Amino acid sequence: MKYHDYLTRRYLSRRWAPWAATVAVALGVFSLLTVLAVMEGFKVEMRERIRGTLSHLVIEADPFRGLVGEDQLLRTIKSIDGVKAAAPNVTTLALYKVGVMDHCVLRGIEPAAECQVSDLARFILSDDEINEMLKDRFMLLPADRDSMPVEQVEQLFSLERRRDVLRWRLQEDPGSGFSVDSPPKPIIVGIEALRSGRLSMGDVVQVSSYSPITLEPCSDNFLVVGAFQSGVYEQDLRWAYTHIRSLQDTLELWDDEAEDMRLSGISIKLDDYSQADRIKGEIRREVDRRMFLDQDHPDKIPLRSPSFETWEDKRANLIKAVEIEKRIISVLMLLIVAFAAGMIFLILMLLVIEKERDLGVLRALGATRSGVVSLVLRQGMFLCTVGAAVGLLAGWIFLENINGFHDLVYQWTGLRLFPPNVYYLERIPMVLRWQDILLVSLPTLVFGFFGSILPAIRAGRHDPIKALHHE
Amino acid sequence: MSDLSTSLPVISARKLVKSFPMANGSELKVLQELDLQIEESEMVAIVGMSGVGKSTLLHCLGLLDTPTTGEITYRDGDRTWRSTDLSEDDRCQLRNHFIGFVFQFFHLLPDLNVLENVMLPTVISQETGEWNRNRSKLESRGESLLERVGLKGRERQSPGTLSGGERQRVAIARALMMSPKLLLCDEPTGNLDSRTSESIHQLLRELHQDLSTSILVVTHDPDLASRADRRLQMIDGRFQNDSADNPETS
Numbered sequence: 192m193k194y195h196d197y198l199t200r201r202y203l204s205r206r207w208a209p210w211a212a213t214v215a216v217a218l219g220v221f222s223l224l225t226v227l228a229v230m231e232g233f234k235v236e237m238r239e240r241i242r243g244t245l246s247h248l249v250i251e252a253d254p255f256r257g258l259v260g261e262d263q264l265l266r267t268i269k270s271i272d273g274v275k276a277a278a279p280n281v282t283t284l285a286l287y288k289v290g291v292m293d294h295c296v297l298r299g300i301e302p303a304a305e306c307q308v309s310d311l312a313r314f315i316l317s318d319d320e321i322n323e324m325l326k327d328r329f330m331l332l333p334a335d336r337d338s339m340p341v342e343q344v345e346q347l348f349s350l351e352r353r354r355d356v357l358r359w360r361l362q363e364d365p366g367s368g369f370s371v372d373s374p375p376k377p378i379i380v381g382i383e384a385l386r387s388g389r390l391s392m393g394d395v396v397q398v399s400s401y402s403p404i405t406l407e408p409c410s411d412n413f414l415v416v417g418a419f420q421s422g423v424y425e426q427d428l429r430w431a432y433t434h435i436r437s438l439q440d441t442l443e444l445w446d447d448e449a450e451d452m453r454l455s456g457i458s459i460k461l462d463d464y465s466q467a468d469r470i471k472g473e474i475r476r477e478v479d480r481r482m483f484l485d486q487d488h489p490d491k492i493p494l495r496s497p498s499f500e501t502w503e504d505k506r507a508n509l510i511k512a513v514e515i516e517k518r519i520i521s522v523l524m525l526l527i528v529a530f531a532a533g534m535i536f537l538i539l540m541l542l543v544i545e546k547e548r549d550l551g552v553l554r555a556l557g558a559t560r561s562g563v564v565s566l567v568l569r570q571g572m573f574l575c576t577v578g579a580a581v582g583l584l585a586g587w588i589f590l591e592n593i594n595g596f597h598d599l600v601y602q603w604t605g606l607r608l609f610p611p612n613v614y615y616l617e618r619i620p621m622v623l624r625w626q627d628i629l630l631v632s633l634p635t636l637v638f639g640f641f642g643s644i645l646p647a648i649r650a651g652r653h654d655p656i657k658a659l660h661h662e
Numbered sequence: 663m664s665d666l667s668t669s670l671p672v673i674s675a676r677k678l679v680k681s682f683p684m685a686n687g688s689e690l691k692v693l694q695e696l697d698l699q700i701e702e703s704e705m706v707a708i709v710g711m712s713g714v715g716k717s718t719l720l721h722c723l724g725l726l727d728t729p730t731t732g733e734i735t736y737r738d739g740d741r742t743w744r745s746t747d748l749s750e751d752d753r754c755q756l757r758n759h760f761i762g763f764v765f766q767f768f769h770l771l772p773d774l775n776v777l778e779n780v781m782l783p784t785v786i787s788q789e790t791g792e793w794n795r796n797r798s799k800l801e802s803r804g805e806s807l808l809e810r811v812g813l814k815g816r817e818r819q820s821p822g823t824l825s826g827g828e829r830q831r832v833a834i835a836r837a838l839m840m841s842p843k844l845l846l847c848d849e850p851t852g853n854l855d856s857r858t859s860e861s862i863h864q865l866l867r868e869l870h871q872d873l874s875t876s877i878l879v880v881t882h883d884p885d886l887a888s889r890a891d892r893r894l895q896m897i898d899g900r901f902q903n904d905s906a907d908n909p910e911t912s
């Protein structure tokens with residue numbers, strides 16, 4: 192029947208209060224959509240960055256027993272189908288001291304091999320880049336920067352490089368007691384350690400840790416020869432790379448029983464990450480099998496009990512944390528939408544009470560009870576749908592230009608709502624998924640329906656005679 | 663009035679009883695086995711003390727309320743409807759097409775302008791597309807009705823800007839919009855001063871002469887009552903056969 196749209200138009204074009212509910216719905220939908228898209232973008236971005244410093248699969252030693260038999264292990268792993276590369280590493284927690292004292296995660300790697308299993312070459316910085324980065328606190332490596340050639344990465348750890356850096360440093364700052372002939376071991380630190388002023392290029396830092404074998408403290412001097420930017424703030428502040436042999440030496444990792452140097456773990460790169468779980472199982476089975484071979488078998492791997500994990504297993508909690516955060520915030524944001532639906536309810540209720548007489552007149556002129564119910568219901572759903580549509584549209588426009596808006600706010604107020612040094616993302620990430628759009632619009636419409644149906648039922652219950660009785 | 667006796671009644675009520683339950687559990691009998699017939703093109707006036715049940719009767723006849731017992735028959739040419747076997751949709755249909763209501767308190771919709779108020783019954787009865795197609799025809803009918811009740815040129819005004827008498831004229835035009843067989847007027851001038859009332863009465867009589875609509879009007883005005891075809895006095899929930907010029911024998 193005609194009068195629904197007709198009267199809805201008349202009623203709504205003469206009042207502003209119902210539109211307040213629409214604005215509330217639009218705001219709720221807008222915030223919900225924005226938050227979901229940014230959280231999703233954040234999640235994707237975080238995953239990408241965390242993945243960069245990790246390899247597909249990680250075999251990690253029990254910290255007290257280590258892993259031994261590097262050659263046999265690497266040979267075994269590389270023999271498995273689907274494995275592209277594998278690289279050994281030694282990882283330890285350490286304290287370092289220059290002017291200040293701080294702790295770091297020190298990782299000994301074989302540079303060429305490491306470049307094959309992780310994105311190290313992609314985020315290791317050249318000297319020029321380091322200088323630029325130190326000038327601009329918020330600068331990030333462009334995502335499309337070429338990886339550094341492997342030889343150049345190896346070069347950073349070489350004796351020659353250490354001598355150059357030390358020579359350069361002695362020119363600037365003569366009088367430190369290190370000789371260019373036998374420079375300290377190389378260390379490559381995260382860019383944030385340089386930016387925060389804890390360290391600078393050419394510094395000789397004393398790094399201390401405990402040897403897991405002797406359980407005695409051990410320490411050594413390291414020369415800062417380079418820097419990297421992984422894009423994960425915490426890692427760029429706390430992680431440092433050195434050569435695996437240097438670190439094995441410092442930590443006195445000689446295992447008497449196996450007559451070999453201990454490892455902390457092995458990083459593995461796969462041809463196809465989607466096969467990770469299957470290949471993980473195969474590697475574990477093969478490694479276990481060889482560990483239980485006879486003592487004098489050529490394939491024998493000394494018996495230890497490492498763990499086998501994909502990078503997602505290792506960082507499951509961090510990724511899950513972002514996911515849970517997203518869920519919690521969506522629920523909170525849904526409350527805004529529910530609040531907006533509550534407004535629709537109140538406003539319609541008031542309208543129905545105010546219009547009791549009009550509804551009675553409609554009944555007297557031949558409108559059915561269900562017609563009156565649907566008149567009110569349609570008004571509510573109309574307000575809600577318009578609100579949802581406006582909110583979705585505004586959200587979409589906002590998200591498409593979110594960084595432009597952010598820059599505007601920064602220009603006007605000098606306020607960085609999304610400081611790069613906290614989230615370490617220069618641009619606010621966002622991914623608009625259709626699932627999230629559904630997740631926003633469906634509950635909004637459902638809430639709107641429930642907000643409208645009660646006033647509508649109430650309108651249907653009106654007795655037209657009573658409604659018409661008095662002016 | 664021999665022509666009247668040959669025609670069939672537009673509406674006839676038989677043994678209407680309407681009682682309301684009261685707070686103390688007993689029943690308030692408002693209509694007591696009331697009989698009423700209104701012929702085609704007849705104008706009937708009902709007079710009676712306040713609270714005697716006149717409005718209740720009109721609500722029952724107008725299908726806004728259902729009598730406790732008794733039956734009302736509506737007739738339009740060959741077609742008849744009996745109140746006892748009407749569905750809810752039929753009742754709405756009859757309210758829309760068969761009956762026009764004029765209330766004491768006008769009851770115009772303040773959000774619509776005068777013409778839109780007059781056209782409201784057509785908006786209720788027709789589908790969107792149909793209404794849009796007929797719109798210009800309906801508008802000119804609404805305008806001519808407004809002209810007929812003396813409100814030419816006031817079509818776009820809001821009802822709030824009209825005087826009481828003018829509002830009642832709009833309400834009468836609205837009641838006539840669907841060309842109903844029966845116009846029910848419940849104290850149409852009960853809320854107006856005597857001079858305005860007189861002009862409304864005049865209008866009702868003129869309309870009655872022009873149109874073939876039957877009119878049932880509740881009034882306290884002796885002049886209007888005496889000029890009707892019939893005058894019925896309501897006492898204790900039924901009609902008193904009290905007047906010589908009244909051919910009714912119940």
Ligand SMILES: Nc1ncnc2c1ncn2[C@@H]1O[C@H](COP(=O)(O)OP(=O)(O)O)[C@@H](O)[C@H]1O
Nearest residue numbers: 682683690692711712713714715716717718719
């Ligand atoms: N819904 C109702 N419930 C109870 N009593 C009612 C109701 N409607 C009307 N009455 C009573 O019925 C009687 C007749 O009322 P009404 O038809 O309005 O009288 P009139 O219109 O003749 O002045 C009054 O006593 C009134 O109090």
Ligand SMILES: [Mg+2]
Nearest residue numbers: 716717718848
């Ligand atoms: Mg009355």
